[in-house]
Amino acid sequence: MNELDDALQALVPVGVCASAAVVAEVVGPVAFAEEGQHLVNAVSARRNEFIGGRRCARAALADLGQAAVALPADADGVPVWPSGVLGSISHSRGLCCAVAANAAVLAGLGLDLEKTNRLSSRAMERVVHAAEAAFVGESQRFGSLLFSAKEAFFKAQYPVWGAQPNFKDLAFQIDSTNQALAVVEVADYLPETLRTAATRMQFRYRFFGDYVVTLCWLMRP
Numbered sequence: 001m002n003e004l005d006d007a008l009q010a011l012v013p014v015g016v017c018a019s020a021a022v023v024a025e026v027v028g029p030v031a032f033a034e035e036g037q038h039l040v041n042a043v044s045a046r047r048n049e050f051i052g053g054r055r056c057a058r059a060a061l062a063d064l065g066q067a068a069v070a071l072p073a074d075a076d077g078v079p080v081w082p083s084g085v086l087g088s089i090s091h092s093r094g095l096c097c098a099v100a101a102n103a104a105v106l107a108g109l110g111l112d113l114e115k116t117n118r119l120s121s122r123a124m125e126r127v128v129h130a131a132e133a134a135f136v137g138e139s140q141r142f143g144s145l146l147f148s149a150k151e152a153f154f155k156a157q158y159p160v161w162g163a164q165p166n167f168k169d170l171a172f173q174i175d176s177t178n179q180a181l182a183v184v185e186v187a188d189y190l191p192e193t194l195r196t197a198a199t200r201m202q203f204r205y206r207f208f209g210d211y212v213v214t215l216c217w218l219m220r221p
């Protein structure tokens with residue numbers, strides 16, 4: 001968990017607050033009744049990751065100077081953040097994390113945590129764009145990084161554009177030296193404003209253990 005904390009602190013730009021935790025195996029009820037509506041019929045593992053993610057989100061909000069409030073999910077499962085705040089939550093195999101920032105500063109924010117040893121070669125084929133293939137080769141680690149970066153992009157754009165892009169609608173260049181990525185291709189059919197925003201979005205990643213965590217953010221012009 002400390003490794004995830006360190007990775008997050010290395011990723012976030014000024015003004016973005018981050019928090020990480022281990023997903024508890026046994027946790028109590030949701031902190032706010034309205035959050036529970038999203039968990040009807042959820043198995044306990046799912047409840048626990050949801051509750052862990054909400055705890056991280058409220059810790060990130062507290063660092064931002066925000067009171068602890070309910071963060072219900074909308075009909076699409078997107079957390080409803082307090083007015084004037086952007087945030088993102090991710091969980092993977094026992095770990096969870098969240099980021100929050102002032103919406104006056106950022107126009108988009110997405111966080112994604114993934115294991116680096118689970119992507120099948122078939123899934124790799126679905127995720128890796130032709131423009132990324134030479135760099136990635138057979139590397140499950142880099143394939144997982146691209147998966148994570150594309151999920152982070154998805155989360156950053158969805159609350160604004162509501163687009164449903166496929167993994168191959170976006171191609172990244174990976175900058176291993178700076179542990180960053182840049183969008184180099186975006187599918188033509190996506191809205192023009194999203195295509196422009198995608199090329200302005202910033203991406204940083206960190207590998208730790210057998211995880212990768214990626215942050216995507218878009219500064220307001």
Ligand SMILES: CC(C)(COP(=O)(O)OP(=O)(O)OC[C@H]1O[C@@H](n2cnc3c(N)ncnc32)[C@H](O)[C@@H]1OP(=O)(O)O)[C@@H](O)C(=O)NCCC(=O)NCCS
Nearest residue numbers: 050053077078089090091150151154155158165166167170
């Ligand atoms: C929604 C999605 C991005 C979640 O990613 P994931 O790796 O499966 O799961 P994570 O744990 O990282 O993230 C889940 C959290 O994302 C948030 N989330 C869910 N849907 C979201 C959306 N549409 N937009 C933004 N955030 C969303 C929620 O906080 C959720 O956790 P919670 O339900 O406990 O609150 C993913 O399931 C998905 O549908 N992806 C679409 C395909 C895609 O990413 N294409 C990439 C194209 S470039």
